[in-house]
Amino acid sequence: MxxxxxxxxxxxxxxxxxxxxxxxxxxxxxxxxxxxxxxxxxxxxxxxxxxxxxxxxxxxxxxxxxxxxxxxxxxxxxxxxxxxxxxxxxxxxxxxxxxxxxxxxxxQAVVPPVPGAELAIPFRTLDDCHRILEAAERAERAVVVGGGLLGIEAARGLAGRGLPVTLLHLADHLMERQLDAEAGLVLGETLTGLGVDIRTGVSAEAILEEGVRLADGELVEGDLVVLACGVxxxxxxxxxxxxxxxxxxxxxxxxxxxxxxxxxxxxxxxxxxxxxxxxxxxxxxxxxxxxxxTGGKALYRGSRLVTRLKAKSVELAAMGETQLTEEHAEVVRFSHRARGTYRKLVIRDGRLVGAILLGDTDAVGTLTQLFDRGGPLPGDRAGLLFPGLATVTVADSPVLMPDAAKVCQCNNVTKGQIRACWEAGARDVAAVASATRATTGCGTCRDAVEGIVGWLCEQEGISA
Structure with missing residues (x-):
């Protein structure tokens, strides 16, 4: 065949x-x-x-x-x-x-139907990446159009190279599909502190050699314009x-x-x-x-999505129905804008149906497991937001983590699978990745995998 x-x-x-x-x-x-x-x-x-x-x-x-x-x-x-x-x-x-x-x-990247769009560079492929990097070497200022996942990552990456960056977004807050308004505000303040100028609620009317003209006539200056307007x-x-x-x-x-x-x-x-x-x-x-x-039997029943932002110095995870309010669900939240921290749980019928973790994301392992499994939650809701106060198992601890705990969401790799391939001779992260594909997706599980491998090596008295 x-x-x-x-x-x-x-x-x-x-x-x-x-x-x-x-x-x-x-x-x-x-x-x-x-x-x-x-x-x-x-x-x-x-x-x-x-x-x-x-x-x-x-x-x-x-x-x-x-x-x-x-x-x-x-x-x-x-x-x-x-x-x-x-x-x-x-x-x-x-x-x-x-x-x-x-x-x-x-x-494929969505290119907005505005005059001058051909002057901008979409951010979608490796070729796009090379074009952006080449342009960034001679640019004095960049403008990124689009405040979703890719736009934020592009803006943070360029700012990290020392280039002044303005991020333009049509909606009233960043990542409006995954975040509620307060989380979007905290994320924006975090990015501002990292050198990204955030402009929300604005519409690009034209792209020019000298920047982006907004619908109200204002010119946002930039000799490099990157498009991240969705796909x-x-x-x-x-x-x-x-x-x-x-x-x-x-x-x-x-x-x-x-x-x-x-x-x-x-x-x-x-x-x-x-x-x-x-x-x-x-x-x-x-x-x-x-x-x-290949002749087997399998069915796809849909996926439970966990979105992770991959931008240096910005920790963000969002999952499920994050937009629900107290009218339709039990909502537990904590916000500390001065530290760039926002945590929100959305609970319905005693089960976690959504969560946002921005800033210190030490709770993400436990919450991802609870969201993925759909099991009943412990009564200590505050303990879920702050694992140090909780009586539930914390996924970030290799000692307490059950073998069934999912470590790599992208590849459905559990702690038990990592343990098994370690026992079969995979004694470092590279070998574990080769055997299980853990860390090869979004890469955010790498620290957890390193922790498990290091712990296993420590138990046997060998060097990782």
Missing amino acids: RLVVVGNGMAGSRLVGEVRARDPHLSVTVFGAETWQPYNRVLLSNVLAGSSGPDQVRLLDPSWYATHDVEAVFGSEVVRVDRSAQTVITADGRSTPYDMLVLATGS RPVTGLAKDSGLSVRRGIVVDDEMRTEDPAVFAIGECAEHDGTVYGLVAPAWEQASVAAEVI
């Missing part, structure tokens, strides 16, 4: 790896429109900030494909899917037949081939489209009315699709 994968980003490359782990003989061809080896898009903000180089965000070693008998075609965009002939056609005329096809085409699923191939497309390519619980030979996963896929824009759901979907493609 011949498997063709269109898209070699975080979803497509994971799918290929998952398939090959299950079936060493299946014929696999993967097409990537970018010339780069697959890389971790989540960590591009680290490249922008200078804390990681391009090689450090690579997902697979270049030799992996040959070693695992996978045909990888880079820099070759698939422009048509002929479902009747079960063939994909590339821009250079190559025709490749398939028995099973996976669309992992991801998303939209890339669905053209599916739509042109007659597949059902709403916001994304419509799939069932097996990640199949209405054509049983065609699957879709990642940011281009719409499951049960939802298009997920984070890495963990994409990798969960890849695992399900790989199992089905």
